[in-house]
Amino acid sequence: MAQRVKRLCVVYHSAYGHTARVAQAIVDGANEVADVDASLVSVEHMDHYKWELLDQADLLVFGSPTYMGSVTGQFKLFMDATSSRWMARAWSGKLAAGFANSGGLSGDKLSVLQQINLFAMQHGMLWSGLPLMSQGHAPSDLNRLASFLGLMTQSDNLPVAQTPPDGDMATARWFGQHLAQLMHRFY
Numbered sequence: 001m002a003q004r005v006k007r008l009c010v011v012y013h014s015a016y017g018h019t020a021r022v023a024q025a026i027v028d029g030a031n032e033v034a035d036v037d038a039s040l041v042s043v044e045h046m047d048h049y050k051w052e053l054l055d056q057a058d059l060l061v062f063g064s065p066t067y068m069g070s071v072t073g074q075f076k077l078f079m080d081a082t083s084s085r086w087m088a089r090a091w092s093g094k095l096a097a098g099f100a101n102s103g104g105l106s107g108d109k110l111s112v113l114q115q116i117n118l119f120a121m122q123h124g125m126l127w128s129g130l131p132l133m134s135q136g137h138a139p140s141d142l143n144r145l146a147s148f149l150g151l152m153t154q155s156d157n158l159p160v161a162q163t164p165p166d167g168d169m170a171t172a173r174w175f176g177q178h179l180a181q182l183m184h185r186f187y
Contacts, residue, residue, distance in 0.1 A: 029176025092124030
């Protein structure tokens with residue numbers, strides 16, 4: 001009997017493209033795993049099709065840049081727009097994960113991950129962190145920011161093609177693979 005294809009959606013906001021680049025790396029990593037269909041959903045201009053993708057997904061990965069120690073206003077509007085799904089418990093039991101990007105090494109990304117985690121918990125979702133030990137603190141190292149609640153990446157004030165650094169992008173790809181494999185264990 002053939003396995004059912006598992007669906008993963010990376011739901012994100014990106015003002016300048018850096019967070020979108022991280023979101024794409026997560027999708028790329030997830031799509032490397034057999035029987036997984038991963039896709040991107042920008043929270044801007046949500047329509048019926050995008051909401052259907054989220055409702056049908058087995059795992060939702062939420063991501064936002066860090067603005068003033070919080071998710072962006074656009075991401076918060078998305079969160080608020082899920083209230084009918086919250087009330088209906090539509091996402092209860094789905095797997096969830098999160099990521100945050102900022103210009104600073106800390107940049108209060110932990111606050112964003114906590115906010116996204118609480119949002120997922122409000123929906124009754126099952127949270128997966130980033131179970132990858134830090135490989136060091138150089139820009140080429142995996143999980144160089146030593147985050148475990150979710151993925152943290154850092155973007156310098158450079159063009160999107162140059163930042164986040166290689167280690168952060170490799171960690172994002174690893175995270176996507178991990179989440180895709182996790183879906184196979186749960187579903």
